[in-house]
Amino acid sequence: MKIARWVVPDGSAVHEGFVITDAVVPFPDEATVADVLTRGLDAARELRDRVASDAAPTRRLEDVRLLPPVVPASIRDFVAFEEHVEGVSASVDGKGGVVPEWYEAPTFYFTNPHTVRATGQVVAIPQTQRLDFELELAVVIGGVAGSTGENLSIARAGDHIFGYTVMNDWSARDLQSREMKVRLGPAKGKDFGLTLGPWIVTADELEGFVDDDGFLALRAEVWVNGSLVGEDLVSNMGWPFPELVAYAARNSVVVPGDVLGSGTVGNGGCLGELWGRGCDIPPLEPGDEVRMRIEGVGEVVNVVGERVAAAPIPAARTRSRSRALSGRRMRAHPG
Known part of the structure; x- marks a missing residue:
């Protein structure tokens, strides 16, 4: 369906x-x-x-x-492709590699459910000079009789996978880079837009693509202005989707309408990875068309919109770190 x-x-x-x-x-x-x-x-x-x-x-x-096929209750985005981590790490530090902690357990961040875009929509962007896309497959969570969605086993987590949709996690890499140096985020480098679509394909439709290890062997491709720039198999993930859902529900809960992104596929699933591998390909600019297709699921197409100016925020004030009040007296508590 x-x-x-x-x-x-x-x-x-x-x-x-x-x-x-x-x-x-x-x-x-x-x-x-x-x-x-x-x-x-x-x-x-x-x-x-x-x-x-x-x-x-x-x-x-x-x-x-x-329209986007779901109004998400929440959006978690994982980073489940080793090849993507290698390439993006190289674009940051020039070395690449994958930290040992990546292999220990899945990692995700929460992003904005209020700026979800549809296929065919022009996506307005912030004041960025390093705009990027991220090609992903996303799970949409459904209800299961007798389950609260809390602390799920892997088998039970799989039952909560209602279906799948294509996901483009738009990324302003220059904004994201500043944020990540503070060791928190990403925030404004990500929360301006995320495409879901064109529809939800129910999980039973993709059962024939599940390999012997439980991974979805689907071909994923992305084009920029008609040129193929990335292609991978979704089955190159480090964890199959039921394990991602189980991890999301660990000491927590997943509910119907939650969206869980796979993270960016490898082999050109985003420009950041290609930059890390030495590819001379420019960041996205207004007017560029990004087309993503995942086998068995569908295709989303968006055009990059204009940069939108935002009100400036002043830099942090450097304070004295005084531990005592001065220049005024504390008001006595009435009690």
Whole structure:
């Protein structure tokens, strides 16, 4: 099944439902993607069967504008590809390599669920001179009867994988570099935009791509202005997706609508990796087109928008670090 959200050119109402061949079909009973994710895969199949048996209204896919297929409850983005870590590390310190801690357990950061973009959308950018893309596959979490999503085993975590979508984690590398030197973040280098789409492909649709070790052997590709710049297999991850979900839920909880990105694929999944490997390829600029495709899932296309000026923030004030008050007296506590 493919599940999407869309608007039609002559209206502002959001429609949510299935993509069937080259048409979109609304869910019965005005259900939403959030409803379907909460109920889980079995309920989604029942809705799909109802749509197939009813004379449900349809529109051609080409006649609607797709929205991000989910309004995320939260977004965690992992860094699960060793080759990506090697290349980006080299772009930072000129040496590359992978720290031993990377192998010990998955690592992720939380990013902004409020700046998610759709395929076809122009993505406005901050005042950056080193704009980058990141090609990823993302998991969308669904509900499972009898499970709270907390402290999941790997097997139970796999049951919570409702489906997958393509993800582009847009990155302002110059802003990110400053932030990471403070040993916190990334923040403003990332939170201005993230593309999800074009739809959610349910997990059962990809079962034939799972290899003997539990990894999804899907081909992932990215083009800039029509030129192929990166290609990899998703199965080159360090951990299969159920293990990422289990780690996210460790001493914590995952809920329906959570999105978990795989992290950037290797072999050119982002420009930062290519820069680290000595490739002379420029950062993205307004007007550039980025096209990403993952086998069995779909394709997202975005054009880079203009830089958006923001109000300046002053530098930190250097204070005296005094431990005593001066120039005024403390007010006595009324009690």
